[in-house]
Amino acid sequence: MLLNPLYYTEQHLAFAESVRRFTEKEITPFINEWDEAETFPRELYKKAADIGLLGVGFDENYGGIAGTDAFYTLLASVELAKCASGGLAASLLSHTIGTPPIQHFAQEEVKAEVLPKILSGEKISALAITEPSGGSDVAALKTKAVRDGDDYIVSGEKTFITSGIRADYYSVAVRTDPDAKGANGISMLLIDAHSEGITKSKLDKMGWWASDTAHLHFDKVRVPAKNLLGAENMGFFVIMNNFNMERFFLAASSYGYALVCYEEALDWAKQRQTFGKRLVDHQVVRHKLVDMATRLTSTRALLEDTAYRLGKPELQGNELIAQICMLKNVATQTMQFCADAAVQTLGGMGFMRGMKSERIYREVKVNMIGGGAEEIMKDLASRQLGY
Ligand SMILES: Cc1cc2nc3c(=O)[nH]c(=O)nc-3n(C[C@H](O)[C@H](O)[C@H](O)COP(=O)(O)OP(=O)(O)OC[C@H]3O[C@@H](n4cnc5c(N)ncnc54)[C@H](O)[C@@H]3O)c2cc1C
Numbered sequence: 001m002l003l004n005p006l007y008y009t010e011q012h013l014a015f016a017e018s019v020r021r022f023t024e025k026e027i028t029p030f031i032n033e034w035d036e037a038e039t040f041p042r043e044l045y046k047k048a049a050d051i052g053l054l055g056v057g058f059d060e061n062y063g064g065i066a067g068t069d070a071f072y073t074l075l076a077s078v079e080l081a082k083c084a085s086g087g088l089a090a091s092l093l094s095h096t097i098g099t100p101p102i103q104h105f106a107q108e109e110v111k112a113e114v115l116p117k118i119l120s121g122e123k124i125s126a127l128a129i130t131e132p133s134g135g136s137d138v139a140a141l142k143t144k145a146v147r148d149g150d151d152y153i154v155s156g157e158k159t160f161i162t163s164g165i166r167a168d169y170y171s172v173a174v175r176t177d178p179d180a181k182g183a184n185g186i187s188m189l190l191i192d193a194h195s196e197g198i199t200k201s202k203l204d205k206m207g208w209w210a211s212d213t214a215h216l217h218f219d220k221v222r223v224p225a226k227n228l229l230g231a232e233n234m235g236f237f238v239i240m241n242n243f244n245m246e247r248f249f250l251a252a253s254s255y256g257y258a259l260v261c262y263e264e265a266l267d268w269a270k271q272r273q274t275f276g277k278r279l280v281d282h283q284v285v286r287h288k289l290v291d292m293a294t295r296l297t298s299t300r301a302l303l304e305d306t307a308y309r310l311g312k313p314e315l316q317g318n319e320l321i322a323q324i325c326m327l328k329n330v331a332t333q334t335m336q337f338c339a340d341a342a343v344q345t346l347g348g349m350g351f352m353r354g355m356k357s358e359r360i361y362r363e364v365k366v367n368m369i370g371g372g373a374e375e376i377m378k379d380l381a382s383r384q385l386g387y
Contacts, residue, residue, distance in 0.1 A: 004304050012071050018051045019079035027083040031210070032354050035085055038209045040092075042166070045121035048092055053080075054119050057096070057245070058103055062111060063119035070307035073245070074252045081256025084356035086363040087208030089253060094163035097246045097371075098125035101171045101188050101238050105230035110190060114169060126167035126193070128158040128216060129239060135160070136376045138173070138239060139182040143218060145174035145189060147225065152176070152189060154197075154221040160370075164214025165200050167193045172218075173239055176232050183236035188229035197221035207362035246371045247324050248306060251331035254367045255299050257360045258335040261342035262292045264356050268346050279345065288341050295334040302327050322384035325377040332368040339364050 026047055027040075034040040048054050049063075056072045058064025065072075073096075080089045095118050102114055102125070117123040131141050143156025154174055161170070170191045177185030191198075197219045205213055230238045266289055269279040279285045306327050309315040342357035343350035350357055368374050 004301070007071055007304050007308060011067075012075060015052065015068075015072055016075040016079055019053060019076050020082070022048070022051050022053065023080055023083050027080075027085075027088065031083045031085050031088060034088065035210045035359065036353075039212065040088055040210050042124075044092060045124065047121070049119060049121035054093075054095060054121055058099070058115070058119055062103070062115035064103075064115075070245075070248060070310040071304075073249055074303055074307050077249060077252035078256040078259065081253055081260055084257065084260050084359055085210050086253065086257060086360070086367065087211035090208060091163050091166070091211040093249070094127070094167065095119070095125040096249055097127040097242065098163070098167070098169065098171045100242050100245065101127075101229045102169075102190055104241070105188065105238050106190060107226055107228075110227060114190070118169065123168040124163050124166050125169045125171070126161055126163040127242070128161045128164070128170045128172040128191075130158060130160050132157055132159045132215075136373060139186070139236065141173055141175060141186065143172070143174050144178060145176050145187065145223070147176075148222075150225050152223045152225060152228075154189065154191065154218045154223055156218050158216040158218075160203065161214050161216055162211055164216055165202055165212040169193055170216070171229060173235055176235075180233065185233050186239070187232050187235040188238045189223050190227040190229055191218075191221065191223050195221050195223070206365065207359065208366055243372060244310075244321060244324050247328045247377075248310065250367055250371050251299075251306075251324075251327045252303055254328075254331040254335035255296065255303055257363065257367075258292070258296055258299070258331075258338035261335075261338040261357045261360055262289070262296060265289065265292070265338075265342035265345040268349070272347075285345060288345060292338045292341050295337055299331050299334040302330055318384040318386070322381040325372070325381035325384070328372065329374050329377050332364070332374070335360070335367055336364045 052065050053076060055065035056068045056076055060066040099118055118125045129138060134140055145152040145154045170193050172189050172191050174187055174189055175185055176187040198221055199217045201215045203213045203215055269285055272279045306323055309320050339357060339361040343361050346357060349355055
């Protein structure tokens with residue numbers, strides 16, 4: 001797919017090239033084995049940090065890369081998607097959802113202690129919002145934190161947490177005011193994942209096998225009060241602020257996986273012969289491929305437009321939040337369409353483990369549900385547009 005040259009600098013393209021080489025050399029040759037083993041080596045975090053992948057969007061004073069705008073996120077997502085494992089990308093980059101609340105809302109002392117370790121790949125960060133009683137209705141969360149001297153005592157449960165087993169730090173949404181209703185009375189806390197009182201259990205999934213996804217139980221976990229992220233009882237704002245880039249990342253990745261499916265199907269259609277000619281010489285198959293390309297092209301245009309707007313302070317606001325919601329839905333529908341069309345075009349081979357489209361097909365639904373499900377995106381967009 002052609003990138004719109006208006007948006008990219010030489011630095012953008014050089015960065016994309018280094019992520020492409022990293023993915024080709026350090027991930028793709030091993031990904032089938034890692035996916036089946038439901039893990040990948042921890043040393044990959046350090047290798048990703050070495051090429052600047054973990055520093056995108058973070059402050060250079062703490063190990064981030066200066067001047068990395070949303071186009072870097074877009075390019076990184078698309079290049080990493082070429083390994084065709086959303087699970088790997090979700091865990092390797094779980095800091096992109098776990099760490100922004102630390103960068104934007106932690107005390108200076110906490111930032112200086114924690115951020116360089118995460119951005120260098122030494123430590124792993126995760127975000128823990130969702131609870132067994134519900135993820136869409138964030139304001140209904142029940143995990144509680146009670147102040148006790150210089151600490152909070154945290155009790156409750158979180159579920160479906162990406163990097164939940166391996167993480168060293170959790171950014172956790174808790175209720176600090178039991179009497180406040182809904183979004184009021186929620187706070188964010190940075191919790192050392194090795195603290196006494198935390199138990200973790202692995203969850204088995206339809207896809208994202210290379211990612212560790214966990215259920216967490218907090219039993220009277222003592223957390224220093226200095227680990228509060230943002231003001232007490234103002235955590236809902238921190239959570240909502242974090243969702244925009246998470247959804248942009250999910251949209252960019254979904255586009256990347258859709259592109260992988262398209263390329264695998266096109267390649268197959270050019271080689272496979274049926275009824276005396278190549279698959280691509282049958283009009284029905286050609287049309288299917290063009291339908292995929294059409295959706296990819298329009299999704300890419302919306303992604304680039306959104307990346308551009310994210311970089312302009314004067315374009316921030318309710319309409320941009322609505323656009324991100326719509327983008328997430330468009331991109332994940334493109335992924336769903338292309339995964340389905342690719343598996344169909346590959347025929348029986350599309351059902352075989354080891355084919356990129358087979359794995360991506362199993363990973364479609366998590367992109368449509370995680371980080372805000374399709375219906376929730378529509379509701380939020382309608383509110384932002386003032387319906
Ligand atoms: C593999 C995986 C990894 C994840 N990683 C993380 C993570 O790292 N951190 C984290 O905090 N969470 C994580 N999640 C959780 C994810 O964000 C939630 O699953 C998601 O927000 C949906 O919440 P839920 O599963 O509780 O569904 P529910 O909220 O129970 O919703 C179920 C369905 O009902 C629909 N629905 C709900 N309310 C309405 C309504 N008002 N109108 C119409 N439809 C509605 C939803 O759209 C959804 O389709 C992960 C999930 C998965 C599967």
